[in-house]
Amino acid sequence: MAGTGPFEGWDTVRCPYKRFGGSVCLLTSHEMGDQISMYRIVERRDLTPVTKLFRVEAPLVARKAQAGQFVIVRVREQGERIPLTIAAFDREAGTITVVVQEVGLTSALVCRLQEGEGFFDFVGPLGRPAEPLLVGEGRVVTVGGGFGVAPVLPIAAILRERGVHVTSIIGARTQDLLILEEEMAAVSDELLVATDDGSRGTHGFVTDVLRRLIDEGSRIDQVIAIGPMAMMRAVAEVTRAPGIPTLVSVDPIMVDGTGMCGACRLTVAGKVKFACVDGPLFDAHQVDFDEQLRRGKMYADDEKRALHAWRCGGVT
Amino acid sequence: MAEEKFRPVKRPRVPMPEQDPRERIGNFREVPFGYTPEMAVQEAERCLGCKTRECVAGCPVEVDIPGMVALIRQGKFIEAYRVVRQTNSLPAICGRVCPQEEQCEVRCLLGKKGEPLAIGRLERFVADYAMQQGLAAIERPACSNGRVAIVGSGPAGLTAAGDLVKLGYQVTIFEALHAPGGVLMYGIPEFRLPKAIVQAEVDLLLAMGVKLCLNVVVGRTITVDELVAEGYQAVFLGTGAGLPMFMDIPGETLNGVYSANEFLTRTNLMKAYLFPEHDTPIKVGRRVAVVGGGNVAMDAVRCAIRLGAEEGIIVYRRSEAEMPARKEEIHHAADEGVIFRTLTNPVRIVGDERGWVKGLECIRMELGEPDASGRRRPIPIPGSEFMMEVDTVVMALGTSPNPIIHQTTPGLEANRRGCIVADEETGLTTRPGVYAGGDAVTGAATVILAMGAGKRAAAAIHRQLQEG
Numbered sequence A: 001m002a003g004t005g006p007f008e009g010w011d012t013v014r015c016p017y018k019r020f021g022g023s024v025c026l027l028t029s030h031e032m033g034d035q036i037s038m039y040r041i042v043e044r045r046d047l048t049p050v051t052k053l054f055r056v057e058a059p060l061v062a063r064k065a066q067a068g069q070f071v072i073v074r075v076r077e078q079g080e081r082i083p084l085t086i087a088a089f090d091r092e093a094g095t096i097t098v099v100v101q102e103v104g105l106t107s108a109l110v111c112r113l114q115e116g117e118g119f120f121d122f123v124g125p126l127g128r129p130a131e132p133l134l135v136g137e138g139r140v141v142t143v144g145g146g147f148g149v150a151p152v153l154p155i156a157a158i159l160r161e162r163g164v165h166v167t168s169i170i171g172a173r174t175q176d177l178l179i180l181e182e183e184m185a186a187v188s189d190e191l192l193v194a195t196d197d198g199s200r201g202t203h204g205f206v207t208d209v210l211r212r213l214i215d216e217g218s219r220i221d222q223v224i225a226i227g228p229m230a231m232m233r234a235v236a237e238v239t240r241a242p243g244i245p246t247l248v249s250v251d252p253i254m255v256d257g258t259g260m261c262g263a264c265r266l267t268v269a270g271k272v273k274f275a276c277v278d279g280p281l282f283d284a285h286q287v288d289f290d291e292q293l294r295r296g297k298m299y300a301d302d303e304k305r306a307l308h309a310w311r312c313g314g315v316t
Numbered sequence B: 001m002a003e004e005k006f007r008p009v010k011r012p013r014v015p016m017p018e019q020d021p022r023e024r025i026g027n028f029r030e031v032p033f034g035y036t037p038e039m040a041v042q043e044a045e046r047c048l049g050c051k052t053r054e055c056v057a058g059c060p061v062e063v064d065i066p067g068m069v070a071l072i073r074q075g076k077f078i079e080a081y082r083v084v085r086q087t088n089s090l091p092a093i094c095g096r097v098c099p100q101e102e103q104c105e106v107r108c109l110l111g112k113k114g115e116p117l118a119i120g121r122l123e124r125f126v127a128d129y130a131m132q133q134g135l136a137a138i139e140r141p142a143c144s145n146g147r148v149a150i151v152g153s154g155p156a157g158l159t160a161a162g163d164l165v166k167l168g169y170q171v172t173i174f175e176a177l178h179a180p181g182g183v184l185m186y187g188i189p190e191f192r193l194p195k196a197i198v199q200a201e202v203d204l205l206l207a208m209g210v211k212l213c214l215n216v217v218v219g220r221t222i223t224v225d226e227l228v229a230e231g232y233q234a235v236f237l238g239t240g241a242g243l244p245m246f247m248d249i250p251g252e253t254l255n256g257v258y259s260a261n262e263f264l265t266r267t268n269l270m271k272a273y274l275f276p277e278h279d280t281p282i283k284v285g286r287r288v289a290v291v292g293g294g295n296v297a298m299d300a301v302r303c304a305i306r307l308g309a310e311e312g313i314i315v316y317r318r319s320e321a322e323m324p325a326r327k328e329e330i331h332h333a334a335d336e337g338v339i340f341r342t343l344t345n346p347v348r349i350v351g352d353e354r355g356w357v358k359g360l361e362c363i364r365m366e367l368g369e370p371d372a373s374g375r376r377r378p379i380p381i382p383g384s385e386f387m388m389e390v391d392t393v394v395m396a397l398g399t400s401p402n403p404i405i406h407q408t409t410p411g412l413e414a415n416r417r418g419c420i421v422a423d424e425e426t427g428l429t430t431r432p433g434v435y436a437g438g439d440a441v442t443g444a445a446t447v448i449l450a451m452g453a454g455k456r457a458a459a460a461i462h463r464q465l466q467e468g
């Protein structure tokens, strides 16, 4: 029975216990000097100087993954657990694609990983899938800012498949930071681009483009916005008055990702929710963004300290 | 051995050597050092060797305590260890964290006049001794009897896995986190239960042939149905009670408010006390209030002190006598300078203009009539509100089982409190072939009760699979 079908991957689930003489699993990266490792990176693409795409072997996660869900990863034995949204999955190949933007120590460590190397831990899929929350017909506008374009991609694909008219707006500070433009074009009926400096597309924010669409008076049945918290808040403000149902994917600080710690709590419609199990997609008009922005800064000085220590120590 | 004539030696309980409080508040090393062989023998000599064996009846897994003690007295430590291991697969852990004062020791005849025999310390001693002698080399049983999946690697899961592998099953443990051990790993701090001990116990299981798959959230990565379809003939759910409760008072999402689970997970599993060598940070202010009176609260406040808090305060709504924490841990906390604000209940957490905690508003309580739990019910004293200046608040109010498993397993019933419904004797759930035990069934309880449940379920699984 063992070793059939999708369970081929069974024996390769990483186990750090090799070092205690355990008989469990295959060799781990730190043992083999990074020669062999689980959750192997089969493809790496540099989307921008600070944004990388990784296609990772994780057959168990790939079997179950759905748009809107995320994984939690660690890059090294003393590493912290960080969440990353599933940008694509391939059930046959058993791979998961994530797009990572360098913002601090752990994301910087992720961005240094090369093809053939691997993640230390990779668990998922976590969170609720987007599918039941999406409208089935009419017109939807998706908004992706920064690395947020990546998680929007599979959601736009679902909508398109359902026959929904998809208008996508993607944005970044400048042209060089724009990601996945072609891929987004492929899953959208219409693709609009905005850059803060006007180097490409509309000169301005994604919200300026969204407002224009709304002002044009065309019917919009749903807006889905993923990106920096400030952008999602701005989108929520734009769609609030016209009353367009809007979903955002919040990204609070997380630890376990299974509902065990409560680090990810946020207030939605006056009620405390755990983003990792109740979300990460929520009704944008009910989310307390100010609280989220504040909670996101909880470890700001420690994070700087860790990054500094790493840069100065030159440790890998 | 039964014929052996012995005379109990009258002497006070041999004290446990431990790290000086002033020193230990600056580190995470284990507090009690453990008995030396001489101390163990001296303590064992106190045993009256009574015929009633009350202590055994008090032990949820019925360790042959008199047998163990007699062998220690003769200096046969390894043999004593073997006796314990017959019924308790995690003695080094139980010797450290079991509430002996409510189980075996409370029934000891010596306790009628003086202090009871230090059974827990002796258990810890033989386990540590055996481990130091490298007694980990255990035979690898043949596995021919069938395949069993264990979900969760806390004490319930580890015990069930150990028993089943000995009975000749191919056992695979699936664990959601990146490290095995459950609460033993992420909850109970290093200074009370060194992680190397948990690892050594897990290692032993692996050496016996148990397979461990980390980073698998059953219900998400794979469902119970799929485990069954994959050919696991029985599934044991030892998923614990990992969902933290909050009080539902204003201010709980302020920066600086933690659940005890998060506070302890960051500290113990993620080793935030070694930040920045380890990458996970934790924020501990100058004055830390921990709300609750159980073991979890004591662990959190003692961690806070070690992480540099100038003041660690326990805020508990009943009086000290009602605190569910082990007495020993309350004493350890007091020795470390923890302040106890009993008969006090928080009503609101107050933040500064940047959204960080700056105070905890509390109300004083008095004790009224006994409630359902038999403890006197705390009642707020109107108008007695006062402000406590703190910058970190940790909520240690208890936990309930995570709903992921029962939401994703058709036919698996849970009760109103979210606990999986299971037969007390066998652990069989409402789903044929699926068993459960430990905190997932009882709600937050103890290590030894979780182990007992794992043991009974392993026996029931064996019966079911033998009968076919």
Ligand SMILES: Cc1cc2nc3c(=O)[nH]c(=O)nc-3n(C[C@H](O)[C@H](O)[C@H](O)COP(=O)(O)OP(=O)(O)OC[C@H]3O[C@@H](n4cnc5c(N)ncnc54)[C@H](O)[C@@H]3O)c2cc1C
Binding pocket: A070, A080, A081, A082, A083, A084, A085, A086, A098, A099, A100, A101, A102, A103, A104, A105, A106, A107, A108, A147, A150, A151, A250, A251, A252, A253, A254, A255, A280, A296, A297, A298, A300, A303, A304
């Ligand atoms: C559900 C979810 C999905 C996400 N998807 C992606 C993604 O697809 N691509 C991507 O690049 N980023 C994603 N993020 C954000 C990513 O997890 C953080 O950028 C990362 O954790 C930062 O870690 P760091 O050590 O590099 O930075 P740090 O210097 O530690 O922190 C920088 C900022 O990142 C946030 N952060 C820090 N630690 C965590 C943590 N453990 N969990 C969450 N946020 C944290 C904080 O707001 C912090 O101020 C997602 C977050 C969530 C919650």
Ligand SMILES: Cc1cc2nc3c(=O)[nH]c(=O)nc-3n(C[C@H](O)[C@H](O)[C@H](O)COP(=O)(O)OP(=O)(O)OC[C@H]3O[C@@H](n4cnc5c(N)ncnc54)[C@H](O)[C@@H]3O)c2cc1C
Binding pocket: B097, B098, B099, B151, B152, B153, B154, B155, B156, B157, B174, B175, B176, B177, B180, B181, B182, B183, B184, B187, B188, B216, B217, B218, B219, B238, B239, B240, B241, B242, B264, B295, B296, B297, B299, B326, B402, B404, B405, B437, B438, B439, B440, B444, B445, B446, B447, B448, B450
């Ligand atoms: C801080 C603290 C201190 C304590 N101190 C003591 C003490 O001194 N003495 C004492 O006797 N008891 C103590 N307890 C209680 C004791 O630790 C628990 O009763 C005991 O650990 C329960 O064991 P368990 O095996 O049922 O569950 P747990 O130890 O909770 O283990 C459950 C495991 O299952 C995993 N899991 C959960 N869901 C899934 C899933 N869907 N898929 C895969 N894996 C999953 C979890 O990650 C976890 O590893 C303490 C508890 C805490 C939190």
Ligand code: FES
Binding pocket: A253, A254, A255, A256, A257, A258, A259, A260, A261, A262, A263, A264, A265, A274, A275, A276, A277
């Ligand atoms: S991340 Fe721990 S509960 Fe959500």
